[in-house]
Amino acid sequence: MMSMLTIAMPKGRIFSEAVELLRKSGYKLPDEFDESRKLILTVPEENIRFILAKPMDVGTYVEHGVADVGIAGKDVMMEEERDVFEVLDLKISKCHLAVAGLPDTKMNDIAPKVATKYPNVASKYFREQGEQVEIIHLNGSIELAPLIGLADRIVDIVSTGRTLKENGLVEFEHIADITSRLIVNPVSYRMKDKPIDMLVERLAKTVEEGKEDSD
Ligand SMILES: Nc1ncnc2c1ncn2[C@@H]1O[C@H](COP(=O)(O)OP(=O)(O)OP(=O)(O)O)[C@@H](O)[C@H]1O
Ligand SMILES: O=P(O)(O)OC[C@H]1O[C@H](OP(=O)(O)OP(=O)(O)O)[C@H](O)[C@@H]1O
Structure with missing residues (x-):
């Protein structure tokens, strides 16, 4: 069994676009995502736990390794240089x-x-x-x-x-x-390379398809 991934999501304006992108990439996220006030949402079927943070704080959770990956605006990454890998341009929240x-x-x-x-x-x-x-x-x-x-x-x-x-x-x-980026904790990338690679691949494919649609 692959270990559970923790994803730090930005609350606010990026959130719904990020949820839509994950759903388009085949992740089955419950309706609860659209209305809940909970700050931790676990989706056992996908072996993923989401934490909902302020957009400016996503990098903090990922840098400290309490989230394996996160979604953050490039503006936030530029402002707070963090020890994380920026692996994918999600092309959302432009x-x-x-x-x-x-x-x-x-x-x-x-x-x-x-x-x-x-x-x-x-x-x-x-x-x-x-x-x-x-x-x-x-x-x-x-x-x-x-x-x-x-x-x-x-x-x-x-x-x-x-x-x-x-x-x-x-x-x-x-x-x-500015667009939103997928960021990864360097240690998580070594320890949980399989689920993270899978997430990156699935998201990259959706981003690429989205690009064709808008061409
Ligand atoms: N019109 C916009 N204004 C501000 N941020 C935007 C806009 N469009 C996209 N973004 C992206 O959304 C992120 C900010 O989201 P949001 O406005 O929900 O957070 P915030 O400004 O930190 O929230 P709050 O107003 O609660 O402090 C930015 O980091 C940026 O990447
Ligand atoms: O070009 P526009 O589409 O008008 O968007 C830009 C505005 O949106 C953001 O503010 P936000 O709504 O987050 O409020 P804030 O000033 O409290 O940060 C940003 O700081 C700008 O003020």
Whole structure:
């Protein structure tokens, strides 16, 4: 009998797309997945246990080995460099990271301020551009910062662009395209190589088929 796999799933907007991808890949996940408030969901028929974490925390569970694999946004992986393998681009929850602000505004020359939920990504980006900025770490509603005079620029996720538009903000620079990734704990990959390889193969096939559909 193969050992049970623990998969860390991100709660929130990625969750339903990730569940759909797993179902399309042949995993029979009970209806309970769509409405439960439980944080651990075991599917004995598939020999898999799912833990439901905050998206920013998935890498923590996988790095510590309490989850063998996990699903995390590339943005999260960029922000918190973790000792995990990124094995597959799941091509779900597409969006991008961008620099935005009020139109026709220049960055303040002396200590321009950048508000973001991604302090590491933002400071690395501006360092590479040779610009010295002050990073202001916020936890959400990032678009508020330039409107209220807290920051000259924001670094945030843009998906439809609706939040920027409705707040009168514009995108200045594109930092990186973002999709969700399958990540694996290095020790688990050695100890549970068979079930993990099977999971990766099945998901990769579905991702590939999805690509053909959208071509
Ligand atoms: N429009 C979007 N806004 C934010 N994240 C998005 C968007 N589209 C896709 N994503 C992906 O979803 C992840 C965030 O999911 P979600 O918004 O549920 O979490 P969160 O922002 O951490 O949650 P919370 O708002 O509860 O703090 C990101 O890491 C990113 O990879
Ligand atoms: O381009 P759009 O489709 O409008 O999506 C982008 C917005 O969605 C996210 O915020 P979220 O809804 O997660 O709220 P938050 O500000 O509390 O993080 C993100 O931080 C942007 O604000």
